[in-house]
Amino acid sequence: MTATLNLKSPVVLYDLHPPLDDFRAEVLQGLRQPQKTFPPKFLYDKRGAELFDAICTLDEYYLTRTEISILQDNAAAIAMLIGDGVLIEFGSGSSQKVRILLDAMPQLATYLGLDISKQHLQESCNRLVADYPGLEAIAVCTDYTQPIALPDIPALRHKHKVGFFPGSSIGNLEPAEVVQFLRNVSVLLEPHGDLLIGVDLKKSKEILEPAYDDALGISAAFALNALVRMNRELGSDFDLNNFTYTAVYNPIGRIEMYIISLMDQTIHLGDQELEFRAGERLRTEHSYKYTVEEFQMLAAAAGYGVKSVWTDPEHLFSLHYLHLI
Ligand SMILES: C[S@@+](CC[C@H](N)C(=O)[O-])C[C@H]1O[C@@H](n2cnc3c(N)ncnc32)[C@H](O)[C@@H]1O
CATH class of the missing domain: 3.40.50.150 (Vaccinia Virus protein VP39)
Known part of the structure; x- marks a missing residue:
C-alpha cells in the first residue's frame, strides 16, 4: 500500500x-464464461464516472x-x-x-x-x-x-x-x-x-427497464464504455458499431444489463481470441431489488x-x- x-x-x-494485471485477468475470466460477463467495478474509469453522473440526472x-x-x-x-x-x-x-x-x-x-x-x-x-x-x-x-x-x-x-x-x-x-x-x-x-x-x-419492470435503458442512450453509452476501456487499456479490438445494449428485468428479482453482439465476430485481446455469436449477450451488471x-x-x-x-x-x-x- x-x-x-x-x-x-x-x-x-x-x-x-488493483494493478492492470488484475484488470486483464478478471476481464478475461468473465469473457470466458458461457454467460460472458464484465466486472461492473471496472465500468467507472473517468468517462464511466462522468456517464454515471449523467445517468443520475435522467428522468427515468x-x-x-x-x-x-x-x-x-x-x-x-x-x-x-x-x-x-x-x-x-x-x-x-x-x-x-x-x-x-x-x-x-x-x-x-x-x-x-x-x-x-x-x-x-x-x-x-x-x-x-x-x-x-x-x-x-x-x-x-x-x-x-x-x-x-x-x-x-x-x-x-x-x-x-x-x-x-x-x-x-x-x-x-x-x-x-x-x-x-x-x-x-x-x-x-x-x-x-x-x-x-x-x-x-x-417494483414493476415498466419502471425498472427504462431506468436502466433510457431514451437518450446514456445507460447504453455507460455500458458500451466498457469496450472502449478494454480497447484502450488491454489493446482489444471491439468495434462499437457491432454491439448494442439492453436492460431486462429477470423475475428472480433483478434487472440485468447486457451488451449484445450484432453479428458473429472474433475479438482479439492480446494473444486471446474471443468469439461472439450474433445476438450473444455480455452482461455488464445486474441490480437486485x-x-x-x-x-x-x-x-x-x-x-x-x-x-x-x-x-x-x-x-x-x-x-x-x-x-x-
Ligand atoms: C453506482 S456509483 C454510486 C456513486 C455514489 N455513491 C452514488 O450513490 O451516487 C458506484 C461507485 O462505486 C464505485 N465502485 C464500484 N464498484 C466498486 C468496488 N468493487 N470497489 C470500490 N468502489 C467501487 C464506482 O467507482 C462508483 O464511484
Missing part, C-alpha cells in the same frame, strides 16, 4: 488499487433523486444517530449525497471516501475539503468487494465509525455476497459502528440490527440505519 500526500491537495490518498433514473429526497427529509434524525462519529463512504463516486449529511452535521470532523476509481475519488475529496473547511477528508482507493485492511489512521482511532453506502450499489452483489460484504464492512466499523445504506425496492424485510434479513445474517428505516411516499427506495449487534 502507498500513502500519497500531493502537496497541491489537502487529501491523503491511500492507494490500494428515479433512484438518485428519490434517495436524495429521503436523505434530505431525514437528515436531522440521521445526524443525531451519527453524532460526532467518522463517516466512511463506500463507492463514494462524486461524493454528492454525503453533502446532505455534512450540511446537517457541522460537528463532523473526518470523512473517509473509498472508491476504485482513483482520480474521481481524489477530485471529489478535494472538492469536499474546499467546500467544508475544517473537514478532514481521507481517500482510500480500493476494491470494497475484497476484505479491506485500513491503515492505522489517527483520525479514526477510538471514534464511532459510521459506514455510508448509498446508490443501491449493494444490488450489484449476489445476495450471498451481500452477507459477506456486510461482514467485511463490519470489521472496519467495530466495535460499535453503524451503517447507513441505500437499497432499491422491488429487495423488500425492506428481505434486505433486513440479509443484514441480520451479517450481524446487524436495525435502528431506523426510511422510504419515500411512493415506496421506490429505502434507506436503512443499521448497527452492529
